[in-house]
Every structure is written in structure tokens, then in C-alpha cells.
Amino acid sequence: VTAKMVDLGVYIVVAVIVGVMALVGCAVFIIKFQHPDDSLTAWLPKFIVLIGLFLTCCIVLLLPFDASLSQACSSDPTCTLGSGLAQTWYAAFIMVAIMAFGVVPLAYFWYETDEDDGMASRICSTICSTVVFMIVFLTFLFGLYYGIGYVDLPVEVVFPPGFNSSVTQTSYLKTWSTTKPPLPSWSDVTNSKIAPRVSATQTIQTSLVIYVLALLSFVGWFLLCMFAGMGLIAVPMDLIVAWINRPVPIDLKKFAEKKIELKKKCEELLNLGKEQRENFRKKKNRYKERRFTNKYKKFVLDLEDEVELVNLCYKKNEINPLVPWIQLIGGAFSAVLTFSWLLQILLQIFLKGKFAYLNVILASLTNVFPLFGIVTYGIFAFYILITVISGSIKFAGRFFLISMHPMKLNGTMMNSFLFNTGILLICSVSTMQLCTTAFAQFANNSAISQIFIVQIQYLRGFSYFYSMKVPIFYVILYIVALGFFLLSILKCLLCTKKQATDVNDAVAQLRKELRD
Numbered sequence: 001v002t003a004k005m006v007d008l009g010v011y012i013v014v015a016v017i018v019g020v021m022a023l024v025g026c027a028v029f030i031i032k033f034q035h036p037d038d039s040l041t042a043w044l045p046k047f048i049v050l051i052g053l054f055l056t057c058c059i060v061l062l063l064p065f066d067a068s069l070s071q072a073c074s075s076d077p078t079c080t081l082g083s084g085l086a087q088t089w090y091a092a093f094i095m096v097a098i099m100a101f102g103v104v105p106l107a108y109f110w111y112e113t114d115e116d117d118g119m120a121s122r123i124c125s126t127i128c129s130t131v132v133f134m135i136v137f138l139t140f141l142f143g144l145y146y147g148i149g150y151v152d153l154p155v156e157v158v159f160p161p162g163f164n165s166s167v168t169q170t171s172y173l174k175t176w177s178t179t180k181p182p183l184p185s186w187s188d189v190t191n192s193k194i195a196p197r198v199s200a201t202q203t204i205q206t207s208l209v210i211y212v213l214a215l216l217s218f219v220g221w222f223l224l225c226m227f228a229g230m231g232l233i234a235v236p237m238d239l240i241v242a243w244i245n246r247p248v249p250i251d252l253k254k255f256a257e258k259k260i261e262l263k264k265k266c267e268e269l270l271n272l273g274k275e276q277r278e279n280f281r282k283k284k285n286r287y288k289e290r291r292f293t294n295k296y297k298k299f300v301l302d303l304e305d306e307v308e309l310v311n312l313c314y315k316k317n318e319i320n321p322l323v324p325w326i327q328l329i330g331g332a333f334s335a336v337l338t339f340s341w342l343l344q345i346l347l348q349i350f351l352k353g354k355f356a357y358l359n360v361i362l363a364s365l366t367n368v369f370p371l372f373g374i375v376t377y378g379i380f381a382f383y384i385l386i387t388v389i390s391g392s393i394k395f396a397g398r399f400f401l402i403s404m405h406p407m408k409l410n411g412t413m414m415n416s417f418l419f420n421t422g423i424l425l426i427c428s429v430s431t432m433q434l435c436t437t438a439f440a441q442f443a444n445n446s447a448i449s450q451i452f453i454v455q456i457q458y459l460r461g462f463s464y465f466y467s468m469k470v471p472i473f474y475v476i477l478y479i480v481a482l483g484f485f486l487l488s489i490l491k492c493l494l495c496t497k498k499q500a501t502d503v504n505d506a507v508a509q510l511r512k513e514l515r516d
Contacts, residue, residue, distance in 0.1 A: 011069060018061060026053040033412040042414045045107045049414070052099050052421035059092055059428040060381045063435060064374045067446040085447035093213045093429060100216070100425040101137050106130045108418040145211045148461040151204045206459060213429065214456045218465070220430030221473045223388070223423065229480025230394045231387025232338045237488060238390070239331030246324035247313045255314040262307055269299060294400040301406060337383045341438075342481065348438050349474045359441040366442075377442060381435050388427045389420050394484075430473075 027050060034046075066085050109129040113122040206214075250258070273296060280289045312318060340358060347355040356363075358380070366373030389407060396404040405416035433452050436443045443449045457466045465472045 011065070015065060019058065022057040022061065023050075023054050026050055026057065029053065030417070033407055033409055034417070035411055035413050038414050042111065045111055045414045045418055048099075048103055048107045049417045049421050052104060052425055055092070055095055055099060056385065056421075056424045056428045059096065059432060060385070061378065062089070062092065063381070063432060063443060063446065063448060064377055066448055067443050068370065070445045070447060086451065089448050089451060090209050090213075093216065094209065096425050096428060097212050097216055100422050102130075102134065104418055104422040104425065105133050108415060108422070109133075111415045111418060141212065141215060144215070144461070145208060149206050149208075149211050150460045151206050151455060151458050152460055152463065153202045153204060153458050155200050155202045206455065210451075210455050211459070213451070214459050214462055216426060216429040217433055217452075217456060218462060220426045220428070221433075221465070223392075224384075224427050224430045224434070225473055225476040225480055227388045227391030227395060227423070227427070228384055229391065229477050230484045231389070231391030232341065232481050233485045233488060234390045234394045235383075235387055236331045236335035236338055239327045239334060243324045243328040243331065246327075247309060247319050249316040249319065250310075250313045252314075255310065258310045262303070262310065265303055265306075269296070269303065272296070291400050294396065294403050298397050298400070298404055301404060334383070337380065338387075341380065341384070342478070344438050345474055345478070348440065349471050353440060356441065359439060362439060362442045373442070377435070377439065381431060384431050384434065385424055385427065388423060388431075392420070392423055 030046060030049060030053075038046075066089070069085060106126065110122065110126040113125050115122075117125075276292060276296075280292075344358045347353070347357050348359070353359075362373050362376055365376055392402075393404060393406050396402045403419075405419040406412070407416065407420060432448060433456075436446070436449050436452050440449075457463065459466075
């Protein structure tokens with residue numbers, strides 16, 4: 001008994017230490033990435049972002065803790081910590097739902113209000129937007145839950161020896177309730193010739209918590225397929241391109257020419273913005289206005305990056321020669337991670353685990369020293385979340401359906417923090433499902449694997465998407481990743497589509513679209 005208590009105490013101590021480290025890491029991340037204009041303001045949104053990022057880290061790091069503790073309890077029949085782990089997962093996912101669909105949208109809508117408006121107007125606008133968002137979400141949730149909130153669980157019915165298995169399941173249950181035959185021996189039960197059996201479906205009303213988890217996972221999977229599919233290719237390519245376009249020192253004459261050129265570009269963008277602002281005031285068109293705003297924001301961000309690069313090239317002493325090479329190494333490493341993820345999905349999901357690959361690596365590292373396996377798992381899991389953020393930026397910059405929210409060192413506004421935190425919270429659930437399925441041996445016997453496999457996989461309405469016979473989400477993820485990779489290669493090598501290389505081309509392109 002003492003040994004068991006010591007082991008549990010070790011788990012608690014490790015959980016506290018890792019939790020504190022994650023919280024400190026999230027705080028440092030916010031400090032390093034925040035914009036100077038927000039350094040001494042927006043304390044409540046910062047606190048919300050801190051809690052959201054910390055909760056995302058906890059969701060990711062809870063899987064190895066769950067797997068390790070579940071495996072330790074598998075050899076002890078008196079261990080009851082499995083149910084406690086399941087309740088911990090439920091509590092974590094409920095907090096994710098509250099943060100992602102309640103707290104973060106409220107803070108985001110507040111931050112997006114115009115500071116020139118009065119306080120009452122800003123509060124009213126924030127509350128109205130949040131209430132509408134919550135009504136849509138809750139209507140969708142409860143409508144689906146009370147309509148199709150059932151688990152159709154496939155089971156195998158074993159009949160007593162000598163029983164006529166051709167009768168229906170209903171008549172069998174009625175006969176069983178009135179005249180109970182003697183229980184057969186285990187050898188008779190396992191012998192299909194003696195004890196006949198048929199396949200059946202048991203329908204169970206699922207709990208609201210499970211359905212919230214399933215809905216979170218379902219929404220998260222669509223975002224994960226689109227954003228992570230693009231991000232898996234974008235992260236290594238962006239780092240390698242950053243090394244190729246590394247800053248080169250320029251003289252004063254070249255710097256002056258660049259400054260004049262940038263000034264003209266800035267004036268063109270300002271004139272276009274003022275012109276279209278008046279046009280949209282006269283003639284309302286929400287779709288065109290939002291699409292124009294998103295494109296305009298992208299051109300402004302590109303211009304800011306160009307100004308920053310020119311200033312860095314002129315200030316030769318501020319150029320760190322190590323940064324480009326770190327980016328190159330990071331690009332090569334992320335390319336290995338991308339290849340490993342796509343290969344693992346292919347082997348584990350499409351080929352049904354015939355070749356273990358990463359499962360073998362994780363198991364070998366865990367046997368050498370458990371921390372090695374946990375760190376390796378953490379690298380792969382957090383890399384997926386990084387690709388989600390990168391992919392959302394690429395998606396916004398190419399299709400302009402959502403606003404761009406880039407994460408820049410010492411240049412990230414709080415609305416971008418809130419937007420990306422919401423995306424990470426939603427995608428953290430689907431990321432856990434991806435890791436649980438892809439690293440099946442690592443997550444073996446864990447509470448979260450039972451939740452995803454037993455309860456969510458067979459939910460009515462969701463089972464088709466989660467079915468391992470036709471892994472829809474994984475197919476979409478592969479199509480997006482390979483499609484984005486091919487388009488990027490064609491763009492670089494063949495230049496099939498001419499992009500706007502300067503602001504004049506961008507202005508002409510925007511005006512043409514507005515006329516159409």
C-alpha cells in the first residue's frame with residue numbers, strides 16, 4: 001500500500017511541476033510576442049489568453065500522464081484511478097468548451113469594438129455579438145443532442161448452448177427474462193459451435209458532456225484538416241524561404257531608394273483605403289467589404305514586413321548571422337516532422353497499423369527513459385498545433401474568408417492572440433483524437449482512448465466520419481496537405497499564376513474585383 005501511495009505521490013508532484021512550467025512558458029510566450037502598444041494595457045484579454053494557452057498545453061500533456069497511470073493500474077485490479085482520469089478529461093473538455101465558445105469570443109468581440117465609441121455602445125455591441133454566437137452554438141448543440149444523441153454500439157450476443165439463435169434479439173431478451181437457463185461454462189462460451197452468437201447493435205443515450213466533446217472534436221477536425229493540412233507544408237517551406245531571403249546589408253543610397261519606394265506604396269494603400277471606405281459607406285455590401293478588408297490587411301502586413309526587412313538590411317550591426325541558419329535548421333527539422341506525421345498516418349490509419357514506425361520509436365524511448373518518450377510525443381503533438389496556426393494564416397492570406405491574425409515576435413496584437421487561442425482550444429480536442437489514434441500503442445489502455453474509441457466513434461451522425469473503415473477526416477487531411485504542396489511547388493517552379501509584386505498591381509487588382 002505504501003508503494004502505491006508513493007507512486008501516486010510521484011505522479012502528483014510531476015503533474016504540479018509540469019503544470020507550473022507550462023504556465024510560466026505560456027506567460028513568457030505572451031510577453032515575447034505581444035505588441036508594444038498592448039504591453040501595459042488589455043490585462044483581462046491577456047489573462048484569458050494565458051488561461052486558454054495553459055489549458056491547451058494541459059490537454060496535450062494529459063495524454064502521456066493518462067497512458068502512464070493507466071498502464072500502471074492495469075496490473076492492479078484494485079486500482080480505481082481509471083475513472084478519476086476519465087472525469088479529469090471530462091472536466092478539461094468542459095473548460096475547453098466554455099473558453100472556446102464563451103469566454104474567448106466575449107473578449108474578442110470586446111477588443112474588436114471601436115474605442116471611439118462610447119463605453120455603453122461597446123458593451124452593448126459585445127454582449128449582442130456574444131449572445132448571438134452562444135444562441136447559435138447552443139441551438140446547434142441541443143438540437144443535435146436531443147435529435148440524434150445516441151450511441152449505436154456494435155455488440156456480439158452470445159446465446160446459451162443449444163439455444164435457437166435464429167430468433168430475434170427482442171424475443172431472446174423476453175425469453176431470458178421469464179425463463180433463465182443455467183449459465184454455461186467459459187469453455188462453452190468461447191466455442192462458437194456450442195454457444196452460437198450473432199452481431200447486434202445496442203443503442204444508448206449518450207451524456208451531454210460526451211456530446212459536447214464529440215461536437216468539439218467534429219468542429220476541430222474540420223479546422224484541423226484545413227489548417228494543419230496547409231500548415232504541415234507551410235511551416236518547413238516558410239522557414240526555408242526565410243533562409244533564402246535572409247537580410248543582406250545595403251548602403252545608404254540603396255536604403256534611400258527603398259524608402260522612397262516604400263513611401264509611394266504606403267501612399268497608394270492609404271488612398272485606396274480612404275477611397276473604398278467612402279464607397280462602402282454609400283453602398284453597403286457586407287461580403288465585398290469584408291473580403292476587401294481582409295485583402296487590404298494582408299497587403300498592409302506585407303508592407304510592414306518589407307519595411308522591417310529594409311531597416312534591418314541597412315542597420316548592419318543588428319543583423320544576427322545565426323538567425324537565418326537557425327531558420328534553415330528549423331525548416332529541415334520541421335520537414336522531418338511533417339514527413340513523419342504523414343507517414344505515420346499512412347501506416348497507422350490507412351494500412352491499419354501493419355508497420356508501427358513512430359509507435360516503435362516512442363516505445364523504445366520510453367523503455368530507455370520515460371521522459372524521452374514523453375518529450376518526443378510532446379514535440380509531435382505541439383507541432384500539429386503550430387501547423388494549425390500557420391495554416392490558418394495561410395488560409396486567410398489566400399482565400400480572404402477570414403481575417404489574418406499572424407503571430408509575430410514583439411508585434412502580435414491582442415485580438416490575434418484571442419483568435420489563435422480560440423482556434424487552438426477547439427483543435428486541441430481533435431489533436432488529442434489524432435494522437436490517440438496515430439500513437440495507439442503509446443496511448444494503449446488510456447482513459448482518453450476509451451472515450452474516443454468506445455463512445456465518440458459510434459455516435460449516431462458522427463460515426464461515418466470517425467469510422468476507421470473509411471477515415472474521412474484523414475483522407476481530407478492528406479488531400480489538403482498534398483494539394484497545398486503541389487500548388488506551392490508549381491507556384492515556385494512554373495509561376496503559373498502571376499502574383500501582385502507591388503502595391504500598384506495590388507491596388508489595380510482590388511479595384512477590379514470591387515467593380516466586378
